[in-house]
Amino acid sequence: MALLQISEPGESTAPHEHRFAVGIDLGTTNSLVATVRSGMSVVLSDELGRSLLPSVVCYGPQGVLSVGFEAQTHQAVDPKNTIVSVKRFMGRGVKDIAHIETMPYDFIEAEGMVRLRTVAGVKSPVEVSAEILKVLKARAEAALGGVLAGAVITVPAYFDDAQRQATKDAALLAGLNVLRLLNEPTAAAIAYGLDNAAEGIYAVYDLGGGTFDISILKLSKGIFEVLSTGGDSALGGDDFDHRVYCWIIEQADLQPLSHSDARLLLTRAREAKEYLTYHGEAPITVRLGSGEYVDVKLSTEKFSEITRTLVQKTLTPTKKALRDAGLSVAEVNGVVMVGGSTRMPQIQHAVGELFNQEPLNNLDPDKVVALGAATQANLLAGNRASNEDWLLLDVIPLSLGLETMGGLTEKIIPRNSTIPVARAQEFTTFKDGQTAMVIHVVQGERELIADCRSLARFELRGIPPMAAGAARIRVSFQVDADGLLSVSARELTSGHEARVEVKPSYGLSDDEIAGMLKEGFTHASEDAFRRALREAQVEAQRLLEATQTALAEDAGLLSMLERAHIDSCVARLQAVLVGDDRRAIDAAMATLNQATGEFAARRMNQSVRRALSGRKISEIQI
Amino acid sequence: MDFSQDHFALFDLPRRYAQDKSELERLYHEVLARVHPDKHAHLGDAQRRLAMQWATRVNEAYQTLRRPLSRAQYLLQLAGVDVEKARSMPAEFLMQQMEWRQAVAEMSEAGAVAELEKLHRRLKQEMEEQYKRLQSQLDAAGDASFHAAADTVRQLMFQEKLLGEIDDALEATEA
Incomplete structure (x- = not known):
């Protein structure tokens, strides 16, 4: 039977230009970039055919910057200016960073986020990460031969708001249009689910270089629904290296190490860990700069023993995530292993034992996250075909709340809420005549404010003087589809409205970022100008296309007058599009966006009515 | 919208x-x-x-x-019934809640997993009955049944909390 064809809002019925979009796995140890080519997700390699880019940035003498393998070669020689595992510093202060005393960097405690003093000046982890992203962006543009419409960047599911915002800032700094921040285990689930047509309950166990995530998902036809997530954003393969490192020092009875010796020994420790994946015993021999000679052997058993507590630290959040999802181990259909660190036999064993089944290892644990992100990026860029349409429902990993009297936390949005989510709560004044109120936003599960992460502190002023308890202050939290929070507050009783809106920021203000961006542009201002223009043109083209599609489908929702207004805005944008005035393009886009706002709202209403009319989307969308 | x-x-x-x-x-x-x-x-x-x-x-x-409980709360809210202002709870119910809460603390201290699980089952069973009651109270017409439903909702809020505490205790004994 022929069914009526109704396309999704925004889905083009006419063939349109393919938009280049990439998925980026910005990892602690390695980073990757992937894209969808002729319907297949592929990882993009460098000119030497290497797909992994070590997440290492070296600020060399005379302003020579290197990233990746090249930077890695400087690690032992110039540890202070060679930044590895920068992800562990994103959105973190000095006190948050484990083993900071063994790190060779010159840390500077700064508001919100730590900074690193290098030969090239003081660098924020955001800037260091941006260098990695720039290399991946250049790699993608070279491979695809065009301007990138945007990127999906993955973050550990357990990253808090500070860490997410820092990641987004880094992308901005690298000149990437962020289509979405995507949780790493969710990205892996997409790749796994689409590849295997998996349905049911799946756990994704993701142990990377510096982070651990566990996510429980429900996979059904066309829907990837995250039920719960948990983890530890400061636990990963690095910690296993560190245990081995400490063990070697103890075994060989070494004197306090220099920074380059420490770096060298850590590298040997990591090599031993990797060797033990396929061998029963790893020989560790190294001649240190101090003249000391290390010659020890590490057995699998010993390795398991010294890292047992680390493995245990992953099992506790795993059980908790199951409980949050309201599920028992027996209900889990499969456990997908992600992240290079899951290659360790003791991890495989422990996970298998907990879930009472063999973990699934049929995807490359290093690449699966980037591949999933690329698929999502392709979809978000609007390149979907009707047979590859699916929906992703993700959650926030940690509860969001406010400080109340006595240093206690009042939770506003509980963890594992599906995003986007908004929630408001009313508060009142504590003293007679109080005209201002401090609103302290925190994230975490603990009762005491001191045990949660402080995200933002702002003041609502201009509350009309009233008796204590009479004012009604409504604080609203909104978490968007990237998992990022914005908060607003207003006083409700008086006609007078006091209102503040904040997006928590972490050490980098918008001005700072703008400054950094500008600095980047002055290096190659002509090029940057052309690039910005080209990006605006791509964006405008996209908007025109979407508008035309919408008009072709639903012109009936508009009056003649409304239609004429939209048409004139379209014509205006088309006219400036051929010129090189970027501001004019931006302005014409804003006008068109405004003109189509009501139209979009009506289309959305119509679409929802159709959804409720009882027919399944799969039936409509032949 | x-x-x-x-x-x-x-x-x-x-x-x-x-x-x-x-x-x-x-x-x-x-x-x-x-x-x-x-x-x-x-x-x-x-x-x-x-x-x-x-x-x-x-x-x-x-x-x-x-969730059944939030659905019930929402229905009462739509009907203009304030759950917070519901009538006081039966002394008998409160006594039992206190006893159980105490018991959970003791069992947790002693690491009595089996007993915690037993209490968990018993509470769950009782709550199932409550939810059944809630359905008849809410889906029957009339203000009187709404107020009765508000009482049930308040009790269930207590019970859900206690159930969470037992879960926490069970988790703690495992770690």
């Missing part, structure tokens, strides 16, 4: 306690598949904002209706 629409109307469902869980989930997915920001990411700012508002609204409605 009509923000005055209640959560039931949003999904085109009858305003009552008894709901088909899988049908509710299906409708949620159907609607969300059309309004989710991911489906509008490649469109203009205005449309993306609209999508976020819609998806937020749909998520809120689903989360409220999905």
Whole structure:
């Protein structure tokens, strides 16, 4: 039977230009970039055919910057200016960073986020990460031969708001249009689910270089629904290296190490860990700069023993995530292993034992996250075909709340809420005549404010003087589809409205970022100008296309007058599009966006009515 | 989007306690598949904002209706019954709650997993009865039954909390 064809809002019925979009796995140890080519997700390699880019940035003498393998070669020689595992510093202060005393960097405690003093000046982890992203962006543009419409960047599911915002800032700094921040285990689930047509309950166990995530998902036809997530954003393969490192020092009875010796020994420790994946015993021999000679052997058993507590630290959040999802181990259909660190036999064993089944290892644990992100990026860029349409429902990993009297936390949005989510709560004044109120936003599960992460502190002023308890202050939290929070507050009783809106920021203000961006542009201002223009043109083209599609489908929702207004805005944008005035393009886009706002709202209403009319989307969308 | 629409109307469902869980989930997915920001990411700012508002609204409605207790609370709210101001709870119920809470603390201290699990089962069973009662109270017409439902809801809020505490205790004994 022929069914009526109704396309999704925004889905083009006419063939349109393919938009280049990439998925980026910005990892602690390695980073990757992937894209969808002729319907297949592929990882993009460098000119030497290497797909992994070590997440290492070296600020060399005379302003020579290197990233990746090249930077890695400087690690032992110039540890202070060679930044590895920068992800562990994103959105973190000095006190948050484990083993900071063994790190060779010159840390500077700064508001919100730590900074690193290098030969090239003081660098924020955001800037260091941006260098990695720039290399991946250049790699993608070279491979695809065009301007990138945007990127999906993955973050550990357990990253808090500070860490997410820092990641987004880094992308901005690298000149990437962020289509979405995507949780790493969710990205892996997409790749796994689409590849295997998996349905049911799946756990994704993701142990990377510096982070651990566990996510429980429900996979059904066309829907990837995250039920719960948990983890530890400061636990990963690095910690296993560190245990081995400490063990070697103890075994060989070494004197306090220099920074380059420490770096060298850590590298040997990591090599031993990797060797033990396929061998029963790893020989560790190294001649240190101090003249000391290390010659020890590490057995699998010993390795398991010294890292047992680390493995245990992953099992506790795993059980908790199951409980949050309201599920028992027996209900889990499969456990997908992600992240290079899951290659360790003791991890495989422990996970298998907990879930009472063999973990699934049929995807490359290093690449699966980037591949999933690329698929999502392709979809978000609007390149979907009707047979590859699916929906992703993700959650926030940690509860969001406010400080109340006595240093206690009042939770506003509980963890594992599906995003986007908004929630408001009313508060009142504590003293007679109080005209201002401090609103302290925190994230975490603990009762005491001191045990949660402080995200933002702002003041609502201009509350009309009233008796204590009479004012009604409504604080609203909104978490968007990237998992990022914005908060607003207003006083409700008086006609007078006091209102503040904040997006928590972490050490980098918008001005700072703008400054950094500008600095980047002055290096190659002509090029940057052309690039910005080209990006605006791509964006405008996209908007025109979407508008035309919408008009072709639903012109009936508009009056003649409304239609004429939209048409004139379209014509205006088309006219400036051929010129090189970027501001004019931006302005014409804003006008068109405004003109189509009501139209979009009506289309959305119509679409929802159709959804409720009882027919399944799969039936409509032949 | 009509923000005055209640959560039931949003999904085109009858305003009552008894709901088909899988049908509710299906409708949620159907609607969300059309309004989710991911489906509008490649469109203009205005449309993306609209999508976020819609998806937020749909998520809120689903989360409220999905769980029996919050669904009941919401129905009472729509009916103008304030659960906080409900009549005082029977002394007998309060006594038992206190006893059980004490028992959980003791069992937790002693690491008495089997006893905790037993109490968990018993409480769950009792709550099932309560939810059944709630259905007849809410889906029957009349103010009197709404007030009775408010009493049941208040008791269930206590019981859900206690159940969470037993879960916490069980988790603690495991670690």
